[in-house]
Amino acid sequence: MDELELNEQQLIRRDKAAELRGLGVDPYPARLPWQRTHTAAEAIAAYERGDLPEGQPITLVGRLLTLRLMGKAAFAHIEDGSGRIQIYVKRDVVGETFYNTVFKRLIDLGDFVALTGAMFTTRTGEITCQVTEMALISKTMNPLPDKWHGLKDTETRYRQRYVDLLANTEVRAVFRTRARIIAAIRRYLDGNGFLEVETPVLQPIYGGAAARPFTTFHNQLGQELFLRISFELYLKRLLVGGYERVYEIGRDFRNEGISFKHNPEFTQLEFYEAYTDYHSMMRRVEEMLVAIAREVAGGLAITYGGHEIDLTPPWRRITMRDAIRETTGIDYTNYPDVAALAEAMRAIGHQPEPRSSRGKLIDSLFSTHVEPALIQPTFIIDYPIEISPLAKKKAADPTTVERFEYFIGGLELGNAFSELNDPDDQRARFVALREVLADDDENIHPLDEDFLNALSYGLPPTGGFGTGIDRLTMLFTDRSSIREVILFPHLRSVTG
RNA sequence: GGGCCCGUAGCUCAAUUGGCAGAGCAACGGCCUUUUAAGCCGUGGGUUGAAGGUUCGAUUCCUUCCGGGCUCACCA
CATH class of the missing domain: 3.30.930.10 (Bira Bifunctional Protein; Domain 2)
Structure with a gap:
């Protein structure tokens, strides 16, 4: 990657990966530390049904999308293929070293994480997973697009569809x-x-x-x-x-x-x-x-x-002849030769291509005057x-x-x-x-x-x-x- | 291929008549234990798509090129 020109945020993320390796944390581990037990949607549905009593541990995986850090605790949303789910991370629960060093500093928005925790409902009524253990499972080297506006630039959306998605x-x-x-x-x-x-x-x-x-x-x-x-x-x-x-x-x-x-x-x-x-x-x-x-x-x-x-x-079923006659007044069966039809078209302000066949003239009359109105x-x-x-x-x-x-x-x-x-x-x-x-x-x-x-x-x-x-x-x-x-x-x- | 419009920080967008390139999010440093576009204080970040021209001075005006959007043509 010699010739990569990295911007500030990309450099910072590479530094973080290096620091994680220094701490013995592989930013791209080969497998999950814990087996996933639920998708986000399954966890929420199971909790709503009463199948996940308070305190019962489950394991979720997903991409970290938002983060609201409040000193010694944080709310975040992760997203997997089934949807989003809120997680709640408390320093007292996950441990001070992990919380301060890994979670707060070295895990970024966009990173994939695995976590275990138990479901509860917050004061504002959102079903949430309170994390007891969390691990980075894949690090992201680019910042995500704006969380509110998303990615709008049409060209980037098509060229880098993965970012759009x-x-x-x-x-x-x-x-x-x-x-x-x-x-x-x-x-x-x-x-x-x-x-x-x-x-x-x-x-x-x-x-x-x-x-x-x-x-x-x-x-x-x-x-x-x-x-x-x-x-x-x-x-x-x-x-x-x-x-x-x-x-x-x-x-x-x-x-x-x-x-x-x-x-x-x-x-x-x-x-x-x-x-x-x-x-x-x-x-x-x-x-x-x-x-x-x-x-x-x-x-x-x-x-x-x-x-x-x-x-x-x-x-509705209508013949091409009737459809054209209805909207333009031209009955093309009255104009059996190309020149006469072209003349009739010019009379209603249409400018036919000079060397078109009769069939093409009819088609052009149709696509200009009839087709757009076929809702x-x-x-x-x-x-x-x-x-x-x-x-x-x-x-x-x-x-x-x-x-x-x-x-x-x-x-x-x-x-x-x-x-x-x-x-x-x-x-x-x-x-x-x-x-x-x-x-x-x-x-x-x-x-x-x-x-x-x-x-x-x-x-x-x-x-x-x-x-x-x-x-x-x-x-x-x-x-x-x-x-x-x-x-x-x-x-x-x-x-x- | 023709016409019109667009390209500014990682993302979303500003910048008056040609006069010091800015904001929000993201990032970085700090405060904050039920938040949800969290909040507060502070900091860094730019080849203004590229090249040329006009000008004391160009994101702004002109030319060419690159890319995109719309549209026309093409598509028995």
Whole structure:
């Protein structure tokens, strides 16, 4: 550690560690001096139940968080994984040498301690452990953030999440909720006959979404590989293989801009169900979200961004055409060519990107004027075919596909289709897409011949669905940025 | 990538029109045996993100760079 530049407080703590060693106290002992008998929460609950009579010794462990030193006695709070508990340390009880030298001078806020003592209630009514013996079990070399304000600096919170977590209990709660959401999803899908599977993260050909991939290289094979941008094409192969219901929860990687709702790697849930279509998928999504909400929100009413949201099914279903017509007055079916639609958009003050396809214009109209207002749960159904190459056409209208996205709190949360299972149509769509993309983008998607081959062996009529776990977590924890629900969000590396 | 905003002590934040860089918590020394944002007395702690410029004088104004936030673009 030669080149470490230590500040005053770090130097003092190192001196204290050295002094402890001089006294024969290891600041990082290999094991606890006493076996822990209770967590903080268990000790308080047991005392409240009357299971811990006055004087019965217990052993607690935890991090020292606050200290109120009053001469020959002190109150403090320690915190373990279950919560906080107050402790009371009296010089007469723990001994003068320990109290004056170790406790008062050499143990700091932030240090981990073990202690034995008995429970009692203070004059002000707080359940407290009166310490008879205490030992340092791990020394902290940095001061903790402000005990009242916590750690606020956004950059430090993300770069040093461990400090954020230890200082801000509400941040720990967010990631507990995230885990409960994922557990609820698994429980729901497992309980409904879905098989959890794992498909390749490293793929020779990427597909299933319109995103730029990260590329990597297998040295021994001399092969370029892509980090997956979706699971879709692999999961549908599994339905060809005979599984009727499959799902995967895992990481997707997209080499694109970062925003409050985009992280380069994010967690996705996709599930596919044979012998259904997008209408059944809507009912499944409602049912699954209800299961999650009951689990993590205790009911179907949640608050997001100051809005009261009611998740009670059935949710509103409206076609993209009607949704756009309702808010902008533009019925895009009246403008079959790109130029006319762009002109109509300019007439309402919208400035369309010059070289957009018709599908992109419609999408842009939608995301600008409709999406932000979709606060209550809403299915937007029936999308333009140009922006939906993996969805089945509507029988009555070949310009439109059987697809929905669902929105809650103004957030786009997920996407689903009646899966396109005609191999020839699928090939035609891939080819058309390639031409569109090659036109305005260097990002040319390779044709996945093996996927087309799989379709040629027969994919049953299938409903498929994908949703972002990170955004779901934003919804259920009322966070406005995806970085608040990813433990270690991607940040630019610090160079200078 | 574009636009706007931000970066001051370990943490949270001040600093008037360009005029001696401060407070609370934390730290250090002392008093205090039921406190809880404990209290009281005292002390130390700064490359004001970095580099350059303007000026008698820059935390403050200008330029470039680094990092972050919001936003736009991108995201079938």
